[in-house]
Amino acid sequence: MSSPTPRRRAFALAAVLAGAAVLSAPAASAAGRADAARSALLQQAPVSGQTLTVATNGSIDSLSPFLAQRALPTAVHRLMYDFLTNYDAKDDHAIDALASKWTTSPDKLTWTFTIRDGMKWSDGQPVTADDVAWTYNLMMTNDDAATANGNFVANFSKVAVDGGNVVITLKQAQSTMLALDIPIVPKHVWESHVADIGKFNNDTQFPVVGDGPFILTGYQKDQYLTLDANPNYWRGKPGFDHLVFKFYKDADAEVEALKKGEVDFVYGLTPAQYDSLKGQSNIATNKAPGKRFYALAVNPGATTKDGQAFGDGNPALQNQQVRQAIMYAVDTKTLVAKTLGGYGTVGGGYIPPIFGTYHWDPDSAGAYSYNPDKANQLLDAAGYKKGSDGMRTSPDGKPLSFRILGETNRPDDTQNAAYLTEWLKAVGIGSSTTVVDQGKLGDTETAGTFDLAFDSWTVNPDPDYVLSIQQCDLRPKTAGKSFAGDDFICDKDYDALYQKQITEYDPAARADDVKQMEQKLYSDAYINVLYYANALEAYRSDVIGSWDKQPQPEGAYWGQDGYWAFWSAKPASASSSSSSSNTGLVVGIVIAVVVVVGGGGVFLMRRRRTATAEERE
Amino acid sequence: MSISLPALPDAATPPPPPDGAAVVRRRGLAISPRYAAGRIGGAAVSMLAVVFIGFFLFRIVPGDPVRAMTRGRPVDADQLAALRHQFGIDKPLLSQFADYASRVARGDLGTSYQYKSSVSALIGSHVWPTVYLVGTATVIAAVLGIRIGIRSAWRHGSRADRANSGIALVLWSMPTFWLGLILIVVFSVGFGPIPGLFPTGGMSAPDVHGFFPVVWDHLRHLVLPCLTLVAVLYAQYLLTMRATLLEELGADYLTTARAKGLRDDDVRRRHAVPNAMLPAVTLVFLNLGTAVSGSILAETIFSWPGLGSLFYEALTVPDLPLLEGLFIFFAAAVIVMNLLAELLYPILDPRVRTT
Numbered sequence: 001m002s003s004p005t006p007r008r009r010a011f012a013l014a015a016v017l018a019g020a021a022v023l024s025a026p027a028a029s030a031a032g033r034a035d036a037a038r039s040a041l042l043q044q045a046p047v048s049g050q051t052l053t054v055a056t057n058g059s060i061d062s063l064s065p066f067l068a069q070r071a072l073p074t075a076v077h078r079l080m081y082d083f084l085t086n087y088d089a090k091d092d093h094a095i096d097a098l099a100s101k102w103t104t105s106p107d108k109l110t111w112t113f114t115i116r117d118g119m120k121w122s123d124g125q126p127v128t129a130d131d132v133a134w135t136y137n138l139m140m141t142n143d144d145a146a147t148a149n150g151n152f153v154a155n156f157s158k159v160a161v162d163g164g165n166v167v168i169t170l171k172q173a174q175s176t177m178l179a180l181d182i183p184i185v186p187k188h189v190w191e192s193h194v195a196d197i198g199k200f201n202n203d204t205q206f207p208v209v210g211d212g213p214f215i216l217t218g219y220q221k222d223q224y225l226t227l228d229a230n231p232n233y234w235r236g237k238p239g240f241d242h243l244v245f246k247f248y249k250d251a252d253a254e255v256e257a258l259k260k261g262e263v264d265f266v267y268g269l270t271p272a273q274y275d276s277l278k279g280q281s282n283i284a285t286n287k288a289p290g291k292r293f294y295a296l297a298v299n300p301g302a303t304t305k306d307g308q309a310f311g312d313g314n315p316a317l318q319n320q321q322v323r324q325a326i327m328y329a330v331d332t333k334t335l336v337a338k339t340l341g342g343y344g345t346v347g348g349g350y351i352p353p354i355f356g357t358y359h360w361d362p363d364s365a366g367a368y369s370y371n372p373d374k375a376n377q378l379l380d381a382a383g384y385k386k387g388s389d390g391m392r393t394s395p396d397g398k399p400l401s402f403r404i405l406g407e408t409n410r411p412d413d414t415q416n417a418a419y420l421t422e423w424l425k426a427v428g429i430g431s432s433t434t435v436v437d438q439g440k441l442g443d444t445e446t447a448g449t450f451d452l453a454f455d456s457w458t459v460n461p462d463p464d465y466v467l468s469i470q471q472c473d474l475r476p477k478t479a480g481k482s483f484a485g486d487d488f489i490c491d492k493d494y495d496a497l498y499q500k501q502i503t504e505y506d507p508a509a510r511a512d513d514v515k516q517m518e519q520k521l522y523s524d525a526y527i528n529v530l531y532y533a534n535a536l537e538a539y540r541s542d543v544i545g546s547w548d549k550q551p552q553p554e555g556a557y558w559g560q561d562g563y564w565a566f567w568s569a570k571p572a573s574a575s576s577s578s579s580s581s582n583t584g585l586v587v588g589i590v591i592a593v594v595v596v597v598g599g600g601g602v603f604l605m606r607r608r609r610t611a612t613a614e615e616r617e
Numbered sequence: 618m619s620i621s622l623p624a625l626p627d628a629a630t631p632p633p634p635p636d637g638a639a640v641v642r643r644r645g646l647a648i649s650p651r652y653a654a655g656r657i658g659g660a661a662v663s664m665l666a667v668v669f670i671g672f673f674l675f676r677i678v679p680g681d682p683v684r685a686m687t688r689g690r691p692v693d694a695d696q697l698a699a700l701r702h703q704f705g706i707d708k709p710l711l712s713q714f715a716d717y718a719s720r721v722a723r724g725d726l727g728t729s730y731q732y733k734s735s736v737s738a739l740i741g742s743h744v745w746p747t748v749y750l751v752g753t754a755t756v757i758a759a760v761l762g763i764r765i766g767i768r769s770a771w772r773h774g775s776r777a778d779r780a781n782s783g784i785a786l787v788l789w790s791m792p793t794f795w796l797g798l799i800l801i802v803v804f805s806v807g808f809g810p811i812p813g814l815f816p817t818g819g820m821s822a823p824d825v826h827g828f829f830p831v832v833w834d835h836l837r838h839l840v841l842p843c844l845t846l847v848a849v850l851y852a853q854y855l856l857t858m859r860a861t862l863l864e865e866l867g868a869d870y871l872t873t874a875r876a877k878g879l880r881d882d883d884v885r886r887r888h889a890v891p892n893a894m895l896p897a898v899t900l901v902f903l904n905l906g907t908a909v910s911g912s913i914l915a916e917t918i919f920s921w922p923g924l925g926s927l928f929y930e931a932l933t934v935p936d937l938p939l940l941e942g943l944f945i946f947f948a949a950a951v952i953v954m955n956l957l958a959e960l961l962y963p964i965l966d967p968r969v970r971t972t
Contacts, residue, residue, distance in 0.1 A: 051824070059930060061731045061732055061733070062732065062733050064733075067733050069686060069687070069690055143699060146696075148690075150692075150696060151690075151691035151692055151693065151696070152691070154693065198733065199728070199733055199734065201732075201733060201734060218823065220821075220823075220922070221742065221743075221922065222743075222920075222922035222926065222927075223819055223820060223821060223823075223922050224819070224822075224823040226823050244823055244824075246818075246819060246823075247819070247920060247922075248818055248819075248920045249818075249916070249917040249918075249920045249926055250798075250818075250917050250918050250920065252798055253798070253801055253817050253818045253918060253919070253920060256798075256801050256802060256805060256806050256817050257805075257817040257818065259806050260805060260806045260807070260813050260817060262805075262816065262817050305694075436679075437679070437680075437933075438680065438685065438933055439678060439679040439680020439681070439685065439933070439934075439935060440679040440680065442679075442680055442681055442684045442685065442688075443679045443680060443681065446681065446684065457689070458689065464691075465691045468691065474694075476694075477694050482681045482683055482684035482697065483694065483697070484687070484691075484692050484693055484694060484696075484697060
């Protein structure tokens with residue numbers, strides 16, 4: 001083995017550095033490809049104008065409107081494509097979008113939508129009724145195209161074009177026809193992708209032809225997604241010229257990026273992160289009522305669609321008094337104060353209060369306000385007597401104890417389970433808690449081998465979906481197989497109300513039906529809403545001057561049903577680009593550090609090399 | 618200090634002279650065909666076992682991909698059944714395995730459930746960021762660790778030795794996540810007089826164009842995650858190198874070399890270090906093999922688009938084809954790197970050739 005001479009060492013060092021550079025080259029060239037595609041568009045409009053950068057920890061499964069199922073791509077599609085209708089920024093009611101108006105037939109089975117005149121795709125082609133009909137028909141006839149939104153068209157029997165109108169014929173009446181959250185795609189672009197629609201992710205050719213307020217100009221998985229304002233958008237050009245989504249995997253890093261000004265908007269903050277940003281200069285915070293409910297689901301005794309029982313849910317929970325007693329024993333105010341740090345609202349009806357049209361609240365007499373005495377009375381009446389140790393036993397002598405199931409990804413669960421354990425013990429009920437990962441949680445719920453489980457759903461402006469999952473027919477076909485429903489609940493009265501609201505076209509009458517369903521769920525006490533957490537967000541007030549919330553006055557910027565926030569955002573006046581001004585300084589400091597460290601290293605190496613054994617001894 | 622060397626047949630022979638490379642050439646082939654064939658055969662058997670285990674391992678992972686992917690989406694029972702059929706998970710386990718085995722044998726890793734694109738393409742697009750980050754960090758950590766390890770052993774007990782070992786151990790035991798966040802707060806956002814020098818995360822900025830600006834942008838993004846990994850990783854090289862070199866220190870051949878009046882530097886570099894290199898080299902190759910599996914923690918805190926986080930995302934579904942593909946890929950990398958290390962031993966150390 002030959003020994004390294006100083007020159008060889010220099011070579012070795014150079015080789016390491018060159019290696020890093022070589023490794024960076026493919027990564028750089030991958031980015032370069034996207035850049036090249038983007039600069040093709042930017043040649044007409046060079047990189048200038050104002051950019052709004054959003055930090056997201058969401059993930060994109062696909063950018064094809066036919067395949068994307070996650071929240072982030074769905075939100076991005078709202079920006080890229082106009083839907084038939086939209087939801088009003090003030091109060092979420094359905095308003096015109098691609099369809100300028102609509103009518104229904106007396107038998108409720110035919111809907112005629114008039115397509116807006118003069119709209120153009122970003123490549124200059126006109127947007128027509130044909131595009132709408134083609135998109136819907138593809139989803140009705142092609143299983144792959146139905147992956148993401150197939151259920152929206154499941155009740156369609158025919159979609160036809162009549163001049164500038166799209167005529168949709170239904171199999172049965174459907175009150176959710178103004179809540180069809182389906183991006184309409186340009187037929188002339190997508191026709192060539194039908195053959196591989198199940199694998200085409202719409203992320204190879206930029207800019208992507210669309211007709212929404214923004215045009216997708218670039219995407220690097222797990223790095224960033226870039227959009228440019230559509231200057232010809234019919235509702236008006238957005239205030240920012242560019243919109244960038246930057247992907248983060250760690251929420252704390254997002255917060256630091258906002259403080260630095262590397263991103264302009266963060267959402268989904270924890271109470272601690274939110275508090276740390278409050279009062280910082282140039283940062284504005286927003287606390288909005290959430291669109292999500294957080295509930296304690298009770299296993300009603302798992303059954304299949306045909307009524308075959310399975311699982312091992314505690315039979316005591318089939319007694320309504322026991323279920324209600326649990327709710328009287330739970331202090332939801334404490335949960336909001338402690339688990340949510342005060343950023344939330346105490347639970348009531350199944351539909352969160354942010355959706356004022358459909359939200360229902362129990363009156364004070366009927367509400368499960370914290371009352372251990374009442375819980376004890378109910379349990380006594382149900383025949384579960386307290387023993388000498390203060391713990392209850394069932395009429396056949398078995399100790400009354402429940403298993404609580406939570407999910408590791410939801411930090412709330414662990415904390416809430418600890419409170420729940422104490423409160424149940426106070427009324428003589430034993431309990432054990434298991435907090436598992438999402439997969440294990442799913443398996444346990446599907447098998448029906450739990451008693452109490454934490455459960456959480458996001459609700460849409462049209463509440464149909466969350467209402468539908470509690471129907472008898474959504475229980476599993478086969479015992480132990482995963483199913484589309486939520487909690488094995490089967491209540492014929494509830495199902496009848498569900499059918500009534502889905503065929504009711506009068507909004508006020510439908511809202512009444514929905515509230516009755518909420519009332520039913522509340523008194524049955526199988527799905528017990530504990531709270532609605534606030535949506536916590538923050539943005540750079542030196543970058544974003546003004547933008548619209550949904551709903552108003554108290555609503556969120558992120559997670560809107562519509563594109564209002566990003567479309568309406570206006571740059572703050574006289575904002576300075578602080579990041580580029582100190583680039584020179586940064587470069588200077590880096591060079592100085594390299595010179596000092598490198599120089600010192602060379603000196604030390606030289607000195608040691610010349611040292612001999614004698615010198616050392 | 619008496620140190621017993623491992624009883625290698627050649628242990629009594631003097632260490633390779635300075636012109637050792639020439640000696641190797643005179644002895645003929647550094648690697649005998651039999652040695653190479655044995656190692657390559659072993660690697661092939663390991664690979665087969667990996668393909669077999671890869672399938673069954675992830676069937677034990679709890680969770681139903683169909684449920685995970687449709688939760689919160691309006692779907693009916695028929696759509697669930699159709700998805701299950703499309704994924705092929707409605708078939709008996711053995712027939713699923715047959716499908717999988719024939720697919721893998723053809724070199725097809727399948728299509729990801731959640732991303733609807735081929736697993737090979739997904740691995741292809743994520744492997745460079747990972748190799749770029751973890752590879753660079755491994756090389757720097759190895760060079761740094763081995764250098765300091767040699768110095769420390771040569772002057773063991775000195776203040777510098779104790780300080781170096783201490784610092785390395787402290788950094789080694791530091792949670793990657795915490796260290797990364799501290800670096801972000803101090804060097805990205807800026808702390809006190811320190812300006813925010815580096816980006817808070819990601820591998821590149823979207824609005825940079827041109828070759829040199831793009832390379833500069835990539836390097837700027839690399840600094841903090843690389844620094845984090847180096848800080849955490851270099852201790853193992855330092856300690857390994859220091860320990861093996863200490864074992865050599867009492868050897869007679871070093872006394873001989875010194876008696877010949879060789880410079881201390883030459884005694885260390887040409888006589889002691891070559892005999893102590895094997896464990897460190899093994900470590901470098903082992904780590905280069907695992908480098909492709911990325912560092913989930915460093916990739917997460919710095920939002921690096923690498924394989925580690927891809928694996929994590931696949932695990933939450935579970936996205937079976939992606940998990941199987943990544944598992945095979947990770948295992949193959951380790952096996953290939955190990956094979957390379959084994960093939961390299963006889964070249965590095967003649968004693969291996971005769972065993």
